[in-house]
Amino acid sequence: MIKLSINGIEVEVEQGTTLLEAAKFLGINIPTLCYNDGLSPYGACRLCVVEIRDGTASKMVSSCTYPATEGLKVFTHTESVLKARKMVIELHLATCPGSKIIQDLASKHGVRQVRFKQEYEDCINCGLCVRICEEQMMAKAIGFVGRGDKRHITTPFDIKSDVCRLCGGCMYICPACQLRCHGPNVQEEGAICNACLNLEPPCVDYFDDQMCYMDPCVVCEQAADRIPKSER
Amino acid sequence: MEQTKLDEIISANGNNRKSIIPVLQEIQATYNYLPKEELQYISEKMDIPLIELFSIASFYSSFSLTPRGKHLVQVCLGTACHVRGAHRVLDESKKRLQIEPDETTDDQQFTLKTVNCLGACALGPIVVIDNDYHGNTRAQKVNAILAQYKSVNNNGNDTTE
Ligand code: FES
Ligand code: FES
Numbered sequence: 001m002i003k004l005s006i007n008g009i010e011v012e013v014e015q016g017t018t019l020l021e022a023a024k025f026l027g028i029n030i031p032t033l034c035y036n037d038g039l040s041p042y043g044a045c046r047l048c049v050v051e052i053r054d055g056t057a058s059k060m061v062s063s064c065t066y067p068a069t070e071g072l073k074v075f076t077h078t079e080s081v082l083k084a085r086k087m088v089i090e091l092h093l094a095t096c097p098g099s100k101i102i103q104d105l106a107s108k109h110g111v112r113q114v115r116f117k118q119e120y121e122d123c124i125n126c127g128l129c130v131r132i133c134e135e136q137m138m139a140k141a142i143g144f145v146g147r148g149d150k151r152h153i154t155t156p157f158d159i160k161s162d163v164c165r166l167c168g169g170c171m172y173i174c175p176a177c178q179l180r181c182h183g184p185n186v187q188e189e190g191a192i193c194n195a196c197l198n199l200e201p202p203c204v205d206y207f208d209d210q211m212c213y214m215d216p217c218v219v220c221e222q223a224a225d226r227i228p229k230s231e232r
Numbered sequence: 233m234e235q236t237k238l239d240e241i242i243s244a245n246g247n248n249r250k251s252i253i254p255v256l257q258e259i260q261a262t263y264n265y266l267p268k269e270e271l272q273y274i275s276e277k278m279d280i281p282l283i284e285l286f287s288i289a290s291f292y293s294s295f296s297l298t299p300r301g302k303h304l305v306q307v308c309l310g311t312a313c314h315v316r317g318a319h320r321v322l323d324e325s326k327k328r329l330q331i332e333p334d335e336t337t338d339d340q341q342f343t344l345k346t347v348n349c350l351g352a353c354a355l356g357p358i359v360v361i362d363n364d365y366h367g368n369t370r371a372q373k374v375n376a377i378l379a380q381y382k383s384v385n386n387n388g389n390d391t392t393e
Contacts, residue, residue, distance in 0.1 A: 140283055142283060143283035143284065143287045156282040156283050156286040157268055157286065161283070162282075163281070
């Protein structure tokens with residue numbers, strides 16, 4: 001067993017556990033995009049960044065791929081982590097504004113602007129479809145092709161693959177190409193919607209250190225209406 | 233290529249994942265590119281998903297999925313070569329060969345490519361044709377350099393097939 005601390009809480013986990021799994025075990029919510037329980041971790045989206053500290057030295061790592069090590073001090077919601085996550089979301093939004101999942105993340109994490117050149121891609125190269133095809137559907141019909149900024153996902157020779165059974169697993173798991181954001185504010189320029197702003201946790205003003213583990217976190221807001229007046 | 237030849241290449245390099253790149257290199261050397269049918273055949277033979285071969289072939293710039301000319305002309309546009317005027321060399325090469333980078337001349341003799349630093353910066357601007365390094369190239373010299381390779385072809389020194 002390995003002992004480490006997450007946000008100051010001591011936890012013991014088995015060898016080979018990732019920081020994300022350890023945090024989940026404690027009920028700490030770390031946002032993810034390219035992570036899926038049934039697939040191998042890939043570390044592509046960088047949304048799950050956490051800070052690990054060793055004395056005064058600190059560094060940012062992706063928690064879905066970083067293995068728990070003895071005596072590690074992990075912080076999941078420090079100021080620099082939150083800032084880094086916002087930046088990651090902003091970059092994803094600059095690539096792929098049509099994704100409902102990314103728009104929701106933006107609303108939830110308070111991303112209100114995109115300062116980068118706006119692109120309109122259908123893919124963020126998170127590799128979920130490639131992994132589901134290989135690991136769950138045992139097909140290996142699609143994969144990454146090319147490199148650098150030309151790297152993209154396709155079938156061999158860009159034609160229908162012989163091993164593809166049209167199972168639709170790739171579309172099912174895609175955070176970008178299927179579930180589109182048709183929010184009222186997605187226009188050609190300034191492609192940030194933020195119409196789902198009510199996703200913003202109402203308690204943040206009071207507990208800025210994310211003391212609430214609910215996700216989505218609007219529950220208490222609704223509860224306030226539901227409590228009968230007599231009991232308030 | 234006949235399948236027996238492909239089988240030979242596979243058995244010479246070993247039928248395992250380690251030998252994917254050597255096998256592809258041999259096919260590339262024989263054909264000057266990686267034909268689709270050949271990739272499909274070795275994918276079946278070596279039991280390696282076709283997409284994996286395709287990913288590898290598209291990743292390394294020494295592999296090509298489209299037919300390449302007999303001579304590969306690589307113009308370095310790395311930092312050192314760039315400041316010494318590599319773009320003029322490239323422009324001249326484009327003009328002389330009448331193709332854009334990554335294209336092949338109609339007579340299948342030359343393929344033009346750009347690279348980012350060949351590790352021979354002191355010789356820049358540098359043009360590599362096949363395995364010959366032509367250092368300190370100037371735009372004026374491009375035609376003469378290319379001519380050396382053209383003349384070889386005219387001697388009927390044909391090596392393909
Ligand atoms: S979830 Fe960890 S990098 Fe994407
Ligand atoms: S920049 Fe051309 S060889 Fe280095």
